[in-house]
Every structure is written in structure tokens, then in C-alpha cells.
Amino acid sequence: MSIQEILKILTDAGIEPNEANVEMKLLLERFADYGAKDIIMGNKLSEEKLKIVKQKAELRAKTRQPIQHIIGFANFMGEDFIVNPSVLIPRDETEFLVRKAVDVIKNNGFTFALDVGTGCGCIACMIAKLTECRVIGLDISTDALNTALDNASRLNLYNKAIFRKSDVFSNVKPGEKFDLIVSNPPYIPKSAKLHIQKEVTFDPDLALYTNDEDGLEFYKRIISGACEVLNSGGYLLFEVGQGQAQPVAELMKLKNFGDIEIISDLAAIERVVCGKMNNN
Numbered sequence: 001m002s003i004q005e006i007l008k009i010l011t012d013a014g015i016e017p018n019e020a021n022v023e024m025k026l027l028l029e030r031f032a033d034y035g036a037k038d039i040i041m042g043n044k045l046s047e048e049k050l051k052i053v054k055q056k057a058e059l060r061a062k063t064r065q066p067i068q069h070i071i072g073f074a075n076f077m078g079e080d081f082i083v084n085p086s087v088l089i090p091r092d093e094t095e096f097l098v099r100k101a102v103d104v105i106k107n108n109g110f111t112f113a114l115d116v117g118t119g120c121g122c123i124a125c126m127i128a129k130l131t132e133c134r135v136i137g138l139d140i141s142t143d144a145l146n147t148a149l150d151n152a153s154r155l156n157l158y159n160k161a162i163f164r165k166s167d168v169f170s171n172v173k174p175g176e177k178f179d180l181i182v183s184n185p186p187y188i189p190k191s192a193k194l195h196i197q198k199e200v201t202f203d204p205d206l207a208l209y210t211n212d213e214d215g216l217e218f219y220k221r222i223i224s225g226a227c228e229v230l231n232s233g234g235y236l237l238f239e240v241g242q243g244q245a246q247p248v249a250e251l252m253k254l255k256n257f258g259d260i261e262i263i264s265d266l267a268a269i270e271r272v273v274c275g276k277m278n279n280n
């Protein structure tokens, strides 16, 4: 059994060669503690370790579970986040949301932020790590909150990234106000579920789907409640799905948000909507 043969298990299952190479590297690191250094040094992999890696590659090929579930981690902005079936696997595009939030926080000297639907906590943790802000991450799922908590402790962010069970703002305390709200909420209408890519079916439904037809349900809920929990001059930032930036921007304008900015991702899809609450 060789690494090449294991790689073939992945490509035979229809995984693109480039992707299969990346996945192979992750499997070797995670389950055989074997990396580029070992290859350069000419270190050999034991049959025993190769067998474990092969089993994991077979599991990936057979079930099409995302590689992140098999290794138990997903890399986001250079950090490894624990992931499991209770949380959405962080997507690269979400970095645009985090970077914009970090800019806004630094430019305004903000100190207190809220992440609605925190999932594995990747957004809350990265904002807490990259700024002086304390961040509260809210989620309706207890399993997701436990994962987020584990991630914050792995990153030594105990006091800066805090998590609380809450259905959108249901558990924000009366009078509690934030400088910035950030959210990457579920935005796929349930009706689109049939057409979704196999790997995505391993993300929790709670993190993906809305009950309405246009996927705007959570944007509407968050925008309506935001004025109650934002300090005056506070910001609201969303990640959105394809085609949702304009409608979300309109909804924000209707609720007294101005200075609306839309940021596109690398695929030129409008991905982030950012707005400032006008003073009343």
C-alpha cells in the first residue's frame, strides 16, 4: 500500500485531483503525523499508519462526508476550528465578513460585538483574536455552543469570546447594547434543498435553511431587532447568499441604516453587506 494508491481511492470516487491532493495531505498529517518535512527527510510511513489513512480515505470516498468531518477540524483564517455535524463548516468566503468587521471595529475603537448564529464560533473567535473587542456569540443550538466554547478555549480566548444560547436576540439582556452585530445566518430556502451539493448535506439543516421562499427570514429578524441592541452609530454586517445583497441592503435602508457598503468575494459574488445605524 502506497500514498499514491490511497490517493487513487479519492480520485476514483470523483474527487478532483487537486482537491484529492489537499485532502491526502490533511489525512496524512492528522492520522499519521506525516508532513512535507517527513517526505523531504525520506522518512517512511509504517504499514500500520498507512492502513489507518487508507481507512479514512475509504470512509471519505464511500460516504462523501466532508474531509473536515473526518479529520475533525476546519482551517479558517489560519486557525484550526473543531467541527462536527452540529455546526456549519467555516467557508473561505466568511473571511470577507470577518475582515470587514475587524476594519470597522478598529476604525471606530469599538469594544463590544455580537455574532448572531455563531455555529462553531469561527467569526466570534477571529474577531476577538484580531481586535480589542469582546464578542458574544449567540446560537440556538446547544451542541454548536459547546463546539464554539471548545474553539474559544483552544485559542485562549476565554474572556474575549463568550457564548450564550439565544434564538436571534431572544436572550440578549434588557438594556444590553453592542457596537457591532455580525451574522452569517442560514440563507437557503428549504425549497432549494433538493439541488444542494452532496458535501453540504452534512452541514446541519439548522445552519443552512430558512422557512421562507427567498432565504431572507433571518436577515429580516436581525434587521428588525438590531436597533434595540445596537449603540447609536453601531454597525450591522451580514454575509449573504448569491443575489441577496441588494434585497438585504434595501431592508437595512428601510430600518434606518445608512452608509451601506457591499463587498464581493473572489468569485465576484456580492457577499458582505455592511451598514451603520443612523442616529434617531
Ligand code: GLN
Binding pocket: 087, 088, 089, 090, 091, 094, 117, 118, 119, 120, 121, 122, 123, 183, 184, 185, 186, 206, 207, 208
Ligand atoms: N457563523 C458560523 C459561520 O459562519 C455559522 C453560520 C451558520 O451556521 N449559518 O461559520
